[in-house]
Amino acid sequence: xxxxLDRDAFxxxxxxxxxxxxxxxxxxxxxxxxxxxxxxxVRLTATDLEVGARVGVPARVAxxxxxxxxxxxxxxxxxxxxxxxxxxxxGENATVSLRCGGATYKLVGLAPDDFPAVVPATxxxxxxxxxxxxxEMLAQTKFAVSHDETRYALNGILFTFQGxxxxxxxxxxxxxxxxxxxxxxxxxxxxxIVPRKAVNELERVLGxxxxxxxxxxxxxFVLQMPNxxxxxxxxEGQFPNYxxxxxxxxxxxxxxxxxxxxxxLRRVAVMAEERNKPVKLTLAPATLRLSASSQELGEAxxxxxxxxxxxxxTIGFNSRYVLDAISAxxxxxxxxxxxxxxxxxxxxxxxxxxxxxxxxxxRI
Amino acid sequence: MALERIQxxxxxxxxxxxxxxxxxxxxAWAFVGPPGSGRTATALAFAAELLGSDAPGHPDLHVIVPxxxxxxxxGARAIRIGAIRELERQAALRPARAARKVFVVDDxxxxxxxxxxxxxxxxxxxxxxxxxxxxxxxxxxxPATVLSRCQVVRFEARGGEAARARAAEALGLLADxxxxxxxxxxxxxxxLDRERAEGLVDAFWLHGRDLLLAKAGAPAGLVxxxxxxxxxxxxxxxxxxxxxVRTLDLCRRARAALARNVTPRLGLEVLLSHLALxxx
Numbered sequence: 030x031x032x033x034l035d036r037d038a039f040x041x042x043x044x045x046x047x048x049x050x051x052x053x054x055x056x057x058x059x060x061x062x063x064x065x066x067x068x069x070x071v072r073l074t075a076t077d078l079e080v081g082a083r084v085g086v087p088a089r090v091a092x093x094x095x096x097x098x099x100x101x102x103x104x105x106x107x108x109x110x111x112x113x114x115x116x117x118x119x120g121e122n123a124t125v126s127l128r129c130g131g132a133t134y135k136l137v138g139l140a141p142d143d144f145p146a147v148v149p150a151t152x153x154x155x156x157x158x159x160x161x162x163x164x165e166m167l168a169q170t171k172f173a174v175s176h177d178e179t180r181y182a183l184n185g186i187l188f189t190f191q192g193x194x195x196x197x198x199x200x201x202x203x204x205x206x207x208x209x210x211x212x213x214x215x216x217x218x219x220x221x222i223v224p225r226k227a228v229n230e231l232e233r234v235l236g237x238x239x240x241x242x243x244x245x246x247x248x249x250f251v252l253q254m255p256n257x258x259x260x261x262x263x264x265e266g267q268f269p270n271y272x273x274x275x276x277x278x279x280x281x282x283x284x285x286x287x288x289x290x291x292x293x294l295r296r297v298a299v300m301a302e303e304r305n306k307p308v309k310l311t312l313a314p315a316t317l318r319l320s321a322s323s324q325e326l327g328e329a330x331x332x333x334x335x336x337x338x339x340x341x342x343t344i345g346f347n348s349r350y351v352l353d354a355i356s357a358x359x360x361x362x363x364x365x366x367x368x369x370x371x372x373x374x375x376x377x378x379x380x381x382x383x384x385x386x387x388x389x390x391x392r393i
Numbered sequence: 394m395a396l397e398r399i400q401x402x403x404x405x406x407x408x409x410x411x412x413x414x415x416x417x418x419x420x421a422w423a424f425v426g427p428p429g430s431g432r433t434a435t436a437l438a439f440a441a442e443l444l445g446s447d448a449p450g451h452p453d454l455h456v457i458v459p460x461x462x463x464x465x466x467x468g469a470r471a472i473r474i475g476a477i478r479e480l481e482r483q484a485a486l487r488p489a490r491a492a493r494k495v496f497v498v499d500d501x502x503x504x505x506x507x508x509x510x511x512x513x514x515x516x517x518x519x520x521x522x523x524x525x526x527x528x529x530x531x532x533x534x535x536p537a538t539v540l541s542r543c544q545v546v547r548f549e550a551r552g553g554e555a556a557r558a559r560a561a562e563a564l565g566l567l568a569d570x571x572x573x574x575x576x577x578x579x580x581x582x583x584x585l586d587r588e589r590a591e592g593l594v595d596a597f598w599l600h601g602r603d604l605l606l607a608k609a610g611a612p613a614g615l616v617x618x619x620x621x622x623x624x625x626x627x628x629x630x631x632x633x634x635x636x637x638v639r640t641l642d643l644c645r646r647a648r649a650a651l652a653r654n655v656t657p658r659l660g661l662e663v664l665l666s667h668l669a670l671x672x673x
Contacts, residue, residue, distance in 0.1 A: 181485030248487035
């Protein structure tokens with residue numbers, strides 16, 4: 030194999046796949062990135078058997094071929110190189126020589142034969158959506174993903190395609206976030222739980238404007254962009270019946286500016302107990318009183334004028350959960366719905382129906 | 394069939410074949426037998442059957458082996474709780490290519506501390522499409538709670554080498570105790586584990602049977618050739634038939650007692666003092 034690439038394009042490509050490589054690996058070859066040259070592209074592939082990604086980088090291919098080299102070292106090297114042409118050549122015994130300007134490197138590689146295949150069987154149907162929309166939906170659900178490893182079905186985001194709707198759901202048992210968008214076209218029917226690592230990678234690679242294609246196959250989630258494909262193994266198991274958890278027709282509706290509520294919550298939570306940061310919300314017509322107290326430290330209180338017309342009630346929440354839920358939206362006005370002091374609260378945005386977050390109250 | 398390549402373990406292979414053919418697979422297996430009896434090779438062949446491919450480095454085949462601690466590469470090799478947690482994380486994912494995932498835990502008795510406890514939930518009820526194979530030397534090496542969740546497959550030592558070695562060890566011990574007396578007896582039975590004690594009792598039991606046969610004038614073929622027959626006859630002269638029958642009975646009782654949690658040392662001391670010193 031012998032190729033010449035542009036250093037900047039090479040680095041961008043490496044950065045898109047390199048994060049997938051885990052520092053500690055069970056199979057030595059998984060610490061490597063697979064470099065394949067064919068036609069006018071060099072394909073870079075990395076995988077940890079859970080998430081895999083492949084990116085195409087334009088290149089001048091003098092002779093096609095394939096090799097694997099340490100992903101970390103290759104990225105480190107290319108990062109330090111000047112913006113010039115980088116020449117790669119595979120020599121005897123899987124050694125790779127790399128030349129750029131006056132700098133030369135010799136890297137010990139591994140034969141590509143044992144590198145696990147990343148690219149999936151072609152999915153039956155793709156769902157096309159805007160990268161920005163997908164990014165937004167991820168941000169609106171990711172915070173609720175559980176970290177409890179014994180409940181593995183909750184360690185990811187549930188993707189559901191149904192009718193014309195794409196829906197993302199995450200929960201950790203204390204809160205539940207749902208983000209839904211209606212697309213103009215039908216999306217078929219499929220669902221699967223995408224693990225947290227894949228979600229993080231998705232967020233990293235999604236750009237600003239372009240359209241992306243996603244699909245759920247029997248066992249994989251697939252993302253496709255021009256010159257890029259990423260696959261992730263789905264989580265096995267049954268996602269809870271989340272629809273039953275979302276309260277309908279809560280009578281009390283509080284409408285408040287997101288930044289106002291967030292700032293007041295942060296101020297009051299300073300005095301809350303360290304572990305769960307519980308904050309008490311006392312609602313009366315047109316006012317919201319936020320208070321927190323801790324036996325050793327003292328207490329804090331703040332009164333806000335709000336739009337609220339329901340009955341008087343007092344309810345306690347983990348303030349972090351409320352902050353997470355309201356930071357995930359872009360619109361400034363949020364609606365906070367209540368029934369009584371012991372029923373879950375529901376956070377939505379005023380205009381957009383696509384997002385909601387259910388938060389279990391705390392006894393205070 | 395990858396399993397066809399496994400020689401010398403017809404019973405284990407037949408059992409696995411039946412399970413594969415019936416399609417009703419246990420989700421957890423324990424391959425129990427001495428090292429060198431082909432447990433790992435069988436486990437890998439079984440995995441190849443389950444995955445429908447024996448390509449090396451199949452992404453749905455996970456082999457867990459004891460590793461030294463992260464901070465000290467020269468430390469004791471063990472299967473630590475971190476490895477079990479990683480296994481659980483992998484098991485929670487859908488298979489990458491095949492219809493299921495297979496996890497082979499080699500030297501499973503090297504699970505330390507909390508690792509077996511952490512493993513229980515997954516062993517009892519693994520995520521769908523998961524098959525776990527534990528490889529271990531002795532049943533008792535793992536808590537009964539772990540083993541009870543597994544379908545046990547026994548592997549015999551190849552070509553009876555282990556049995557011959559055990560018999561030689563037992564006879565050596567007998568000769569030493571006869572030559573050096575009670576002190577040697579007590580010294581040699583110190584730090585004796587249950588499995589070894591059972592092996593020794595079995596060997597003495599067989600030796601007792603051979604002595605009785607020799608005493609009764611059985612054909613040399615029954616006791617392993619004329620040379621051994623002559624040797625046995627010489628030794629048997631020192632015993633009466635009734636005494637030999639009593640010896641066999643003592644062996645039987647020692648074996649039963651060991652199975653019922655009598656201290657291995659005590660069980661063997663009683664037997665040896667009878668056999669070697671004629672006191673019990």
